[in-house]
Amino acid sequence: MLLICDDAGSQLFVCAAGRCVCVCVCVCVSHLAQRVPVCFAGMGYEAHCSAAMRSVWVAAVFVCFTWRLSLCQTTTGSPNEAELNDNITVFTRILDGLLDGYDNRLRPGLGEKVTEIKTNIFVTSFGPVSDTEMEYTIDVFFRQSWKDERLRFKGPMGMLPLNNLLASNIWTPDTFFLNGKKSIAHNMTTPNKLLRLQDDGTLLYTMRLTISAECPMQLEDFPMDAHACPLKFGSYAYPISEVVYKWTQGPSKSVVVAEEGSRLNQYHLIGQTAGTQDISTSRGQYTVMMAHFYLKRKIGYFVIQTYMPCFMTVILSQVSFWLNRESVPARTVFGVTTVLTMTTLSISARNSLPKVAYATAMDWFIAVCYAFVFSALIEFATVNYFTKRSWAWDGKKAMEAQQPKVSVCVCAYFITFILFIFFTVLNHEVILFSIIGCSIQHKN
Structure with missing residues (x-):
């Protein structure tokens, strides 16, 4: 001091x-x-x-x-x-007050009005699609919004961002997927759920889900086919008189697919639509929300693996027409080899498809190619048979007289095959694209 x-x-x-x-x-x-x-x-x-x-x-x-x-x-x-510190204390008191006397077994507005659930879907990943199982896999952010007046509050903030812990203490919709085979709710590193509560009692509940759903396929036009894979969901227990589902931004904007969300090797995802349907059961009438994803198969793989080999096999079978009819071993090898090749191609083409009871467009194509190849073998057998008979050929002059007719037959054979390729593949592709375009326009 x-x-x-x-x-x-x-x-x-x-x-x-x-x-x-x-x-x-x-x-x-x-x-x-x-x-x-x-x-x-x-x-x-x-x-x-x-x-x-x-x-x-x-x-x-x-x-x-x-x-x-x-x-x-x-x-x-x-x-x-x-x-x-005062704000934290206020929010704690608000949450404790909201849950005090709250019964999560009762839906909002029970006995007074219908609970309205607004939903929308954001697709982060689409695919793969299984033809044999007739199902597809989709990864989505599934959002639901509803109003619960029991959760109104007054505080310094108009919205409370909460985690998934409160979701187990309040009423949430019992939404399930009607055509879902398997659904996964992601839990790494914590449950991928989001809950937001506004001061007027409006809740936003978001989950990340991976869903494997059924996709009914009609394969008559395979591999030039197109499909509409549905995703259906609704309330499991509440009929339309208690819970109603609606799209948040209308059917046209409530289902969104990320720009790089398609993970498809054999399909093009060409669009999606949304709608609502009421179905009647023995327990009452229920609201079903539907989203359709339109797929168009990529034909490039099948052109390389099936169409081109079949086409080349048919061309190879026609080479025997220019061989001497007396060359029996050579023409026999051409005929038998091409027939066996077509049989192998037919079996391999069927392995990538479910065992349906009807013929597909590829089946018809392979069958006609098989017919051309088999007819070339039959033609050689017929020519060889009549060559051995003395009455069928009268020396060199008779053979020269028949040569132009044989050339005309070969050309007609080849032209017929080319026309078959055009009308079964190219023309069918144009018609199919027109039908798909009209269908999507009608849905929108």
């Missing part, structure tokens, strides 16, 4: 740790110009040093100012922390 004495003999005590510093400084400022005797308590000497005294006072003023500034900053920050 520093002891300061003025000329009048009065004493002032300066304490660097208290507010008295400021008082002492203010009282003694008038004496800075004078020579002030300074004595230190416990010391036995006195000195007259005005310059030293001024330095001491400047240091004291600086220490006082710095201490006072830090005190003001600490005092200024305290209300913010107190306000934050």
Whole structure:
């Protein structure tokens, strides 16, 4: 502690740790110009040093100012922390008050009005699609919104962002997927669920789901076929008189697929539509929400694996027409080899399809190719048979007379096959695209 004495003999005590510093400084400022005797308590000497005294006072003023500034900053920050603590306390009281006496077994508006559930779907990944199982896999963010007046509150915020823990304590819709074979709710690293509560009692409940759903396929036009894979969902227990489902932004904007969401190797995802259907059961009438995803099969794989080999096999079978009819081994090898090749192609083409009871477009194509190849073998057998009979050929002159007719038959054979390719593949593709375009326009 520093002891300061003025000329009048009065004493002032300066304490660097208290507010008295400021008082002492203010009282003694008038004496800075004078020579002030300074004595230190416990010391036995006195000195007259005005310059030293001024330095001491400047240091004291600086220490006082710095201490006072830090005190003001600490005092200024305290209300913010107190306000934050007050908000946390308010929100805790709000949540405790909302759940106090809340029965999550009862739907909102029970006995008064119908509960309206608004839904929309954001598709993050579509695919793969299984032809043999007739199903597809889809990864979505499934959003549901409804109003529960029992959860109204008044607070400093208009919306409370909450986690999935509160969802188990309040009423949530019992939505299920009618045509779903298997559904997975993601739980890594925590359950992928979001819950938001507005002050008027409106809730937004979002989940990330991976769904494997049925996709009925009609394969008569395979591989130039197109399909509409549905996704159907609704309430499991509540009929239309209690719970009604609606699209959040209307049918045209409530089902959205991400730009890079398609994970398909054999299909093009050409569009999607949404709608609503009411179905009647023995337990009552229910609302069913439907989203259709339109798929068009990519034909490139089948052109390379099936169509081109079949086409080349038929061409190879026609080479035997230009061989000498007396070359029995060569023409026999051509005929038998091409027939066996067509049989192998037919079996491999069927392995990628379910065992349906009807013929597909590829089956008809392979069957006609098989007929062309088999007819080439029959033609050789017929020519060889009549060649061995003396009455069928009358020397070289008769053979030369028959040669133009044989060439005409070969050309007609080849032209018939080309026309078959055009009308069964190319023309069918144009007609199919027209039908798909009209169907999507009608849905929209």
